[in-house]
Amino acid sequence: MEILFASAVGVLTAAGIYLILRKRTFPVILGLSLLSYAVNVFLFATGRLMINAPPVLNKYAEVAYTDPLPQALVLTAIVISFGMTAVVVMIALGAYLSAKDDHIDMIEDADGAGDDA
Amino acid sequence: MNHLLIAPVVLPAIVAPFIIMVLRHHLSLQRIFSLACTVALLAITLILAVQAADGTVQVYELGNWPAPFGIVLVLDRLSALMLLLTSGLALAVVLYAIGSGWDARGRHFHALLQFQLMGILGAFLTGDAFNLFVFFEVLLIASYGLMIHGGGAKRLQAGVQYVVYNLLGSSLFLLALGTLYAVTGTLNMADLAVRVAELSPDDTALLRVGAVMLLLVFAIKAAVLPLHFWLPASYAYAPLPVAALFAIMTKVGAYAILRMYTLVFGPDVAATAGLVGDWLLPAAMLTLAVGALGVLGSREIGRLVAFGAITSMGTLLIAVALFTPQATAAALYYTVHSTLAAALLFLIADLVIERRGGAIIAQRPMAQTGLIATLFFVGAIAMAGMPPLSGFVGKLLVMDAARDHELVWYIWAVILAGSLITIIGLARAGSEIFWKSHDDSHIREAEPEIADDDTQVPPEEPAPNARALPFVACFALVGSLVLLTIFAGPMMDYTTATAAQLFDPNIYIDAVLRRAEQ
Numbered sequence: 001m002e003i004l005f006a007s008a009v010g011v012l013t014a015a016g017i018y019l020i021l022r023k024r025t026f027p028v029i030l031g032l033s034l035l036s037y038a039v040n041v042f043l044f045a046t047g048r049l050m051i052n053a054p055p056v057l058n059k060y061a062e063v064a065y066t067d068p069l070p071q072a073l074v075l076t077a078i079v080i081s082f083g084m085t086a087v088v089v090m091i092a093l094g095a096y097l098s099a100k101d102d103h104i105d106m107i108e109d110a111d112g113a114g115d116d117a
Numbered sequence: 118m119n120h121l122l123i124a125p126v127v128l129p130a131i132v133a134p135f136i137i138m139v140l141r142h143h144l145s146l147q148r149i150f151s152l153a154c155t156v157a158l159l160a161i162t163l164i165l166a167v168q169a170a171d172g173t174v175q176v177y178e179l180g181n182w183p184a185p186f187g188i189v190l191v192l193d194r195l196s197a198l199m200l201l202l203t204s205g206l207a208l209a210v211v212l213y214a215i216g217s218g219w220d221a222r223g224r225h226f227h228a229l230l231q232f233q234l235m236g237i238l239g240a241f242l243t244g245d246a247f248n249l250f251v252f253f254e255v256l257l258i259a260s261y262g263l264m265i266h267g268g269g270a271k272r273l274q275a276g277v278q279y280v281v282y283n284l285l286g287s288s289l290f291l292l293a294l295g296t297l298y299a300v301t302g303t304l305n306m307a308d309l310a311v312r313v314a315e316l317s318p319d320d321t322a323l324l325r326v327g328a329v330m331l332l333l334v335f336a337i338k339a340a341v342l343p344l345h346f347w348l349p350a351s352y353a354y355a356p357l358p359v360a361a362l363f364a365i366m367t368k369v370g371a372y373a374i375l376r377m378y379t380l381v382f383g384p385d386v387a388a389t390a391g392l393v394g395d396w397l398l399p400a401a402m403l404t405l406a407v408g409a410l411g412v413l414g415s416r417e418i419g420r421l422v423a424f425g426a427i428t429s430m431g432t433l434l435i436a437v438a439l440f441t442p443q444a445t446a447a448a449l450y451y452t453v454h455s456t457l458a459a460a461l462l463f464l465i466a467d468l469v470i471e472r473r474g475g476a477i478i479a480q481r482p483m484a485q486t487g488l489i490a491t492l493f494f495v496g497a498i499a500m501a502g503m504p505p506l507s508g509f510v511g512k513l514l515v516m517d518a519a520r521d522h523e524l525v526w527y528i529w530a531v532i533l534a535g536s537l538i539t540i541i542g543l544a545r546a547g548s549e550i551f552w553k554s555h556d557d558s559h560i561r562e563a564e565p566e567i568a569d570d571d572t573q574v575p576p577e578e579p580a581p582n583a584r585a586l587p588f589v590a591c592f593a594l595v596g597s598l599v600l601l602t603i604f605a606g607p608m609m610d611y612t613t614a615t616a617a618q619l620f621d622p623n624i625y626i627d628a629v630l631r632r633a634e635q
Contacts, residue, residue, distance in 0.1 A: 020281070020285065025277055028281055029281075032281065032284050032285070032288075035285070035288045036284075036288055038288075039288050039291045039292055039295070042291075042292060042295050043291060043295045045295075045299070046295040046296070046298045046299040047298075047299075069298070069304075070295075070298070073247060073294075073295075073298075076247075076251065077291055080251070080254050080287070081284075081287075081288075083258065084254070084258065084280075084284055084287070087258060087261055087280065088277070088280045088281065088284060091261065091265060091273060091276050091277055091280055092277050094265070094268070094273045095270065095273035095274045095276065095277050098268070098269070098270040098273055099270035099271075099273065099274055101274075104277060104278060104281065105278075106271070106274045106275065106278070106350070
């Protein structure tokens with residue numbers, strides 16, 4: 001399972017980074033989403049991988065339990081990345097509709113400001 | 118527990134939704150509440166700064182959960198200083214935004230500003246690494262809204278870049294936190310410090326990866342080369358009063374570097390000793406050099422000031438990267454100075470742009486050109502670090518602190534050459550914009566506006582009595598810079614005590630984990 005898990009994180013990250021390097025906003029946003037999925041899955045693993053174990057201690061018997069904190073972290077991270085994706089979609093839409101162009105690098109910049117932008 | 122400790126987070130968290138939900142159609146009421154909230158924040162942070170000045174570390178346990186299990190807010194000298202700086206800057210920005218009418222050019226300016234303050238103040242207060250991430254997100258999401266306030270194609274496009282860059286930074290932050298948690302099993306900063314110090318040297322490979330990833334995240338926030346690419350465009354295209362408030366955001370990155378790499382990965386931790394300073398110092402020197410060249414090469418005043426802000430981050434991070442108490446004290450003094458100076462210049466740049474556009478070429482004189490030229494002159498002196506203002510004192514302190522470092526000649530050369538180039542760049546801009554406008558032979562017609570006119574909504578004429586407010590804000594910043602220069606001695610005493618507190622992390626750890634009581 002470890003290999004499956006690690007390769008899932010790796011593939012998601014690689015695909016995310018590839019898409020982020022594209023020059024139009026839509027693939028970049030998709031890439032950000034993939035990257036945030038990779039991060040969320042990765043966060044799960046930071047509490048060690050456990051199967052079929054509840055995230056609570058049992059005071060009546062010695063049973064296996066999984067670390068609850070990464071689950072709380074992942075929940076927070078999911079909420080935040082969901083909200084952020086919504087924001088970036090809206091801003092990108094606004095930029096596309098007002099500039100009639102969805103390049104991410106502001107290429108029409110005639111004063112050479114695009115070099116460092 | 119001292120409940121005043123959480124007030125800087127709770128107060129804006131209440132006022133901002135109140136402004137959105139109840140006052141959304143009443144601009145004047147929004148202004149009153151926003152201003153009142155900012156003044157209250159200034160008063161609260163002033164009280165907290167007085168409380169923290171005696172060297173005690175106050176801890177606020179949320180929900181009364183003890184430290185490694187619950188989230189804590191921690192107030193020490195460093196936090197108190199940054200809180201006070203933030204709320205003071207915010208007051209000037211709010212005054213300016215009201216006076217210049219910027220807050221009327223789009224919706225929800227004041228609510229977003231209060232949310233932004235909540236995020237920044239929370240980031241300075243928190244003692245939990247994951248909570249730091251959450252406050253970073255709060256301040257970022259508010260800054261996205263502020264950055265595109267007023268709209269316009271160019272500003273939205275720059276906004277997309279800014280958001281994408283910071284979302285990448287957030288993903289990296291989570292990866293770094295996950296790695297640290299996997300190694301240590303905790304995210305409370307004091308607890309992290311204890312566990313990291315106890316790790317056996319063989320188990321530190323992942324820890325070093327986490328430490329460097331965390332440094333990258335903070336370097337993005339602090340706009341360190343080569344991660345500074347988001348800053349010039351964002352700051353130049355953002356509404357400039359907002360850019361003035363953003364002057365504190367880069368300092369959040371510097372603060373986080375200072376906090377994490379003195380407390381958790383301190384100079385005494387074998388696993389990461391020297392790791393951070395060795396990388397950060399050359400990067401900071403490059404940042405300073407590129408920033409200075411950018412100042413010289415800018416053709417637009419907003420971009421000029423943005424590169425000036427990068428220059429000052431370079432100087433600041435050189436001092437941070439030395440990681441000695443003396444250098445840290447100098448860095449803190451320079452933090453206060455550079456935040457105020459950058460904000461002042463952004464506000465002046467806005468005054469100029471409102472009157473004649475931002476291009477650095479000679480044009481007809483604008484209204485109140487003498488007053489604005491004087492302000493620009495003062496701001497440029499402060500930014501470039503010339504006597505008699507506090508920038509000179511700050512740079513002198515930084516250079517003095519670098520005296521014993523092995524790279525001292527390189528550091529001095531970079532700082533001095535960078536200052537010279539910055540002076541030339543600012544002087545060129547000042548003479549083009551202000552002096553040559555009185556000489557007909559120099560005046561060129563403005564180049565056709567580069568698709569920039571749609572970002573500048575023509576300002577509504579402000580009421581005559583409101584027109585003084587922008588200048589009040591500017592002169593308040595000038596006044597604080599002058600005070601910072603006059604009281605440089607007491608200020609250095611405070612920052613020296615702060616640095617001493619930072620380099621003795623046991624004070625912080627004992628207070629948070631209540632080790633004295635056990």
